[in-house]
Amino acid sequence: MRYEAPKTLEQAIALLSGANGQARVLAGGTDVLIQLRSGRADPQLLVDIKAIPEMRAVVADSGGYRIGAAVTCMELIENEVFARDWPGVVDGVKLIGSVQVKGRATLGGNLCNASPAADGVPALIAAGALVCIAGPLGRREAPVEDFVLGPGRTSLGNGELVAAIQLPRRAPHSGDAYLRFTPRTEMDIAVVGAAVYLTLDGKGVCRSARVGLGAVAARALLVPAAAAALIGTTVDEAALERLAAAASAACRPIDDKRGTKQFRVKVAGVMARRAAAIAIERARRQG
Amino acid sequence: MSATLKYQEKELKLVGTRPLRPDGVDKVTGRARFGADYNLPGQLIGKVLRSPHALARIKSIDTSAALALPGVKAVVTRDDFAEMPDEMAAVGELMINFRDVTRNMMAREKVLYDGHPLAAVAATGESVARAALALIKVEYEVLPHAIDVVEAMKPGAPLLHEHQYTQGVKPKPDRPSNVAKRLEFGHGDIAAGFRQAEVIVEREFNTKPVHQGYIEPQACLASYSADGQAELWTSTQGHFVFRAQCAKVLQMDVSKIRVTPTEIGGGFGGKNNIYNEALAIALSRKSGHPVKMVMTREEVFSSTGPTSGANVKVKLGCTRDGKITAAEAELNFQAGAFPGSSVNQASMCAFTRYDLANVRIVGHDVTVNRPKVAAYRAPGAPIAVFGVESVIDEMAKKLGIDPIEFRLRNAAKEGTQTYYGPKLGPIGYIQTLEAARAHPHYRAPLGPNQGRGVATGFWFNIGNETTCSLNLQEDGTLTLMLGTIDVAGGSRASMAMMVAEELGIEFDRVRPFVGDTASLGFNFLTAGSRGTFASGMASVIAARQVIEKLRQRVAKIREVPLEAVAWKDGHARPVDATVAQFAPMSLPEIARMAGKTGGTIAGHAEINAQGAGPGFGTHIVDVEVDKETGAVKILRYTVVQDVGKAIHPAYVEGQLQGGAVQGIGWALNEEYVYGEDGVLQNPGFLDYRIPVASDLPFIDTVIVEVPNPNHPYGVRGCGEVPIIAPMAAIANAIENAIGLRLCEQPLSPPRVLKAIDEAAAARR
Amino acid sequence: MSRNHVSATVNGDQVEFLCETGQTLLEALRDELRLTGTKEGCGTGDCGACSVIVDGRLVCACLMLAVEAEGKAIQTIEGMATGETLHPLQRKFIEHAALQCGICTPGILIAARSLLERNPNPTEDEVRYWLAGNLCRCTGYHKIVDAVLDAAREMRGG
Known part of the structure; x- marks a missing residue:
């Protein structure tokens, strides 16, 4: 196994394209190293993207943000300006493992690992984030909810890699939040995760909303029906109950060592409702 | 010598204070050397090939391709180890059979669990060793397996051992069974007891296996010389016991194996038995190089420990005024792939907190396709007590009696006849109940969805073979060589404190350490809460020998009769001025002259410590249940325990807190999860969920001291008791929070939520 | 290779x-x-x-x-101690009996030091959450949390 740390995106793409599928991108490495150790991954080439300057930056961009794929979770958490705008995204990032893991792990890696339970992803879906992809054929963008195809599978083609994640400009009177359920308070994989992003008008009526769910299907889901339960309401108890029911109804979970179907379906609704309550609180506070 | 030193009340200067542990600085600076920290020049790395099947017959093992790989120096399989006859030995808290030890170490006819070793290689490096494992070809005939204890007990269940007929059943059964043993305890007339009962509670409980979860994986380094001598460095709770097991399975003389114990990164019963040690010696013998073997975390989970999962039935009869008339239990314990679970200890601990006229317990030791169980802190007791203390709590509630009051009305006390043998001596059970009832925690207000639970635990505590050697050095300082491993609790400090107390000198004048197996005679494991009791007794005997010799020397130097010389505050002094008058001599003064007055002064003890004092504890816990998710949060926790005497109270508190938190993990989230294929699904700390710091509150402790009459300082031992009560205490607290009795461990969110939802559906 | x-x-x-x-x-x-x-x-x-x-x-x-x-x-x-002088966290761990077997101790000390460098005055909850990535099976964390809070107090000069 060879290790390369290119200095430019172009070099990285050239290395990946030349390796004919035998290469892995190394960002934080917190998933890749475990796969190497267990033998689940056995690449010929590791392409470390941390020496590429644009991959390491969080850039304010037309009111939104461009988060380089190699920005670590701790860097993002400590970015106070970003955290003020997208607290729900940061809610998710804060839950990606221990402080130690977050010192290496990246949001880009969390996305590319393509786990249905990735804590970083539902809030990105709710926020309407885009994945910025670069490859031999140039650059393209894709909505986060379309990027992951299933467990361990993404829409990345040969030689392509994620360069950044693009967060839109946050709307006025809006708030986002992410909550997950785990048996322990920390150091767990989400049994269920739910993110809500909503926008209020001057009268406190919800004008738009997006709801993302994690760990309840083969990939994180955008759930328009759950969002519809909020739109046009003042996000009162009744609306929250409808949101919970819609979130539960959207689940297509499995039974596994981390939770049962029945549990996931029920708790998805609970988490969605609680996340919405936080999001609306944030929206009201942000004015 | 069978030894008991009686308790003497006296004014204490050091015992009961909190000096700093001698291993502290090494452990905070990274200097302390654990199993994986030892290396030898020219060492090879050893790795083990393990079964991917729960049960399969081994048709063939072909190691030729592995041996041909450059860098591979030796491979061992079943063919490298002799067949062992059926021979039971109490090496460890549990009985083992050497026929099974050799098979658990290396599969012979069949692989019996996912993770069962089949072959081991030694190679020049880790990656070569791993590559070699992949080249070993094994042909299996996969067989149907049995994982669940109740299923495995049924006639017609897949059989692990064709030669195994249930012991303890007369006449001998005509067909083999997974039930290795049936045992029965009891006294009185159980049927009459239930006839007297006005209220009866009967419940069935199930628990999953849990792992000891020590953070240091097993690690050892072996070096075998061509002259037939072997050295072994290993992380162990009992280096003498490891030596005995290695000598047996390798057919070597005991004296030809020298085991040096490393610092041990946690054991809790899980490091009572050999796993890789004999393989490392065998590989070293075959290769001519030292061989180092370190387990991965996955190997630790799939192939070592855990404790039993079990099925437990409890039935209790009581009069309306709260007197227990009958107590009955059936305990069905998973033994893992080979017989020898802790069902025996569990049976004896189940009801021994109570003074009962009519008791009956039936236990079954059942082989299943899981790793052979190992002891885990108070082996078996928490499992039985989860059931019993849940039923006790339910009974108290039915009768409308406060749960502590109910326990007090039936509490065991001095003179209580146990149903397994002895009458109890002076014990502190009632004192722990009374201290718990008086604790502010017991009266603190609770909020919505919150509940408080109480439960209690009992453990025998044990003694056994113990040796030590105390050498007075030429400057008057002493070295104390102990034969019992300091498994973490700080027992080296406690032993040195007792020696310094005896000698009337400062703590730092005594340097304690653990000797290797060539330097002392046989010691039993550090297990069963025996270390500070037994090794403490040995240390006191050695110290008293040194004092006797010091007095003799001074009598000689000062030319006075021996009876005229007293030992006080670190000096030899006249007993009183009327008998003799001489200038007192200090320990350094006598030590400096020792060479001229008869040679080096030392004390030593080789004892079988008798008279361990039973320990009792009462726990109080407050929980809050999230009724929408089933999550249980521990809000407050108080441990009250009789320890006899806390030699070093801070280290005793550490045992109480650590034990309680292991019990909390057991109660809430820890469990082995197997798939339909019999393969362990959660062999890692991500999905085997031991408690993390943010899951917990501070753990309050109340130390009760009812001295053990059979120890010079009254020590009982304290490590086991605190893990026994938490599971039941938490189940009782949940019941008080949400009105539902949960009988399936772990009390994890899916289980709690399911119970809540089912109860809600039943109400509709 | x-x-x-x-x-x-x-x-x-x-x-x-x-x-x-x-x-x-x-x-x-x-x-x-x-x-x-x-x-x-x-x-x-x-x-x-x-x-x-x-x-x-x-x-x-x-x-x-x-x-x-x-x-x-x-x-x-x-590299945590300076010559014979222990870092305050190391000293407090010994004084508070915050270690037993000691296998987790180096990692916990490094993590605690990193916390106190960022946050010299952490709450109990902040200590517990920061150290959630460090498993200890012996102590139940009680004395570890005590030792970190006490070291922080001393390092702040109080």
């Missing part, structure tokens, strides 16, 4: 070593540099026993390749 050459600083000292690409920083520290104070409890980032600080960041040495250490400044437990 060709090996990668790495130069870095460890506890302020320049070091060089060779490593296979798949080798972790933890393996390099322990096996190449013989700095065995950093422990392996799991190898998957779930226990924190291998916590070290790399360029000011708290990380698990088992989740970083040795080759990624090129040019980095690494701090391990071996």
Whole structure:
């Protein structure tokens, strides 16, 4: 196994394209190293993207943000300006493992690992984030909810890699939040995760909303029906109950060592409702 | 010598204070050397090939391709180890059979669990060793397996051992069974007891296996010389016991194996038995190089420990005024792939907190396709007590009696006849109940969805073979060589404190350490809460020998009769001025002259410590249940325990807190999860969920001291008791929070939520 | 197998070593540099026993390749005391009986130090959540949390 740390995106793409599928991108490495150790991954080439300057930056961009794929979770958490705008995204990032893991792990890696339970992803879906992809054929963008195809599978083609994640400009009177359920308070994989992003008008009526769910299907889901339960309401108890029911109804979970179907379906609704309550609180506070 | 030193009340200067542990600085600076920290020049790395099947017959093992790989120096399989006859030995808290030890170490006819070793290689490096494992070809005939204890007990269940007929059943059964043993305890007339009962509670409980979860994986380094001598460095709770097991399975003389114990990164019963040690010696013998073997975390989970999962039935009869008339239990314990679970200890601990006229317990030791169980802190007791203390709590509630009051009305006390043998001596059970009832925690207000639970635990505590050697050095300082491993609790400090107390000198004048197996005679494991009791007794005997010799020397130097010389505050002094008058001599003064007055002064003890004092504890816990998710949060926790005497109270508190938190993990989230294929699904700390710091509150402790009459300082031992009560205490607290009795461990969110939802559906 | 050459600083000292690409920083520290104070409890980032600080960041040495250490400044437990003088956290851990078996202790000390460098006055909850990535099976964490809070108090000069 060879290790390369290119200095430019172009070099990285050239290395990946030349390796004919035998290469892995190394960002934080917190998933890749475990796969190497267990033998689940056995690449010929590791392409470390941390020496590429644009991959390491969080850039304010037309009111939104461009988060380089190699920005670590701790860097993002400590970015106070970003955290003020997208607290729900940061809610998710804060839950990606221990402080130690977050010192290496990246949001880009969390996305590319393509786990249905990735804590970083539902809030990105709710926020309407885009994945910025670069490859031999140039650059393209894709909505986060379309990027992951299933467990361990993404829409990345040969030689392509994620360069950044693009967060839109946050709307006025809006708030986002992410909550997950785990048996322990920390150091767990989400049994269920739910993110809500909503926008209020001057009268406190919800004008738009997006709801993302994690760990309840083969990939994180955008759930328009759950969002519809909020739109046009003042996000009162009744609306929250409808949101919970819609979130539960959207689940297509499995039974596994981390939770049962029945549990996931029920708790998805609970988490969605609680996340919405936080999001609306944030929206009201942000004015 | 069978030894008991009686308790003497006296004014204490050091015992009961909190000096700093001698291993502290090494452990905070990274200097302390654990199993994986030892290396030898020219060492090879050893790795083990393990079964991917729960049960399969081994048709063939072909190691030729592995041996041909450059860098591979030796491979061992079943063919490298002799067949062992059926021979039971109490090496460890549990009985083992050497026929099974050799098979658990290396599969012979069949692989019996996912993770069962089949072959081991030694190679020049880790990656070569791993590559070699992949080249070993094994042909299996996969067989149907049995994982669940109740299923495995049924006639017609897949059989692990064709030669195994249930012991303890007369006449001998005509067909083999997974039930290795049936045992029965009891006294009185159980049927009459239930006839007297006005209220009866009967419940069935199930628990999953849990792992000891020590953070240091097993690690050892072996070096075998061509002259037939072997050295072994290993992380162990009992280096003498490891030596005995290695000598047996390798057919070597005991004296030809020298085991040096490393610092041990946690054991809790899980490091009572050999796993890789004999393989490392065998590989070293075959290769001519030292061989180092370190387990991965996955190997630790799939192939070592855990404790039993079990099925437990409890039935209790009581009069309306709260007197227990009958107590009955059936305990069905998973033994893992080979017989020898802790069902025996569990049976004896189940009801021994109570003074009962009519008791009956039936236990079954059942082989299943899981790793052979190992002891885990108070082996078996928490499992039985989860059931019993849940039923006790339910009974108290039915009768409308406060749960502590109910326990007090039936509490065991001095003179209580146990149903397994002895009458109890002076014990502190009632004192722990009374201290718990008086604790502010017991009266603190609770909020919505919150509940408080109480439960209690009992453990025998044990003694056994113990040796030590105390050498007075030429400057008057002493070295104390102990034969019992300091498994973490700080027992080296406690032993040195007792020696310094005896000698009337400062703590730092005594340097304690653990000797290797060539330097002392046989010691039993550090297990069963025996270390500070037994090794403490040995240390006191050695110290008293040194004092006797010091007095003799001074009598000689000062030319006075021996009876005229007293030992006080670190000096030899006249007993009183009327008998003799001489200038007192200090320990350094006598030590400096020792060479001229008869040679080096030392004390030593080789004892079988008798008279361990039973320990009792009462726990109080407050929980809050999230009724929408089933999550249980521990809000407050108080441990009250009789320890006899806390030699070093801070280290005793550490045992109480650590034990309680292991019990909390057991109660809430820890469990082995197997798939339909019999393969362990959660062999890692991500999905085997031991408690993390943010899951917990501070753990309050109340130390009760009812001295053990059979120890010079009254020590009982304290490590086991605190893990026994938490599971039941938490189940009782949940019941008080949400009105539902949960009988399936772990009390994890899916289980709690399911119970809540089912109860809600039943109400509709 | 060709090996990668790495130069870095460890506890302020320049070091060089060779490593296979798949080798972790933890393996390099322990096996190449013989700095065995950093422990392996799991190898998957779930226990924190291998916590070290790399360029000011708290990380698990088992989740970083040795080759990624090129040019980095690494701090391990071996560099925590100054000569014979223990760091206040080390001293408080001994005084508060915050260690038992000691296998998790180096990692917890490194993690606690990293916390106090960022937040000299943490609450109990902040200590507990920051240390959630460091498993301890002996103590129940009670005395560890006490020791960290007390060390913080002392380091603030109170």
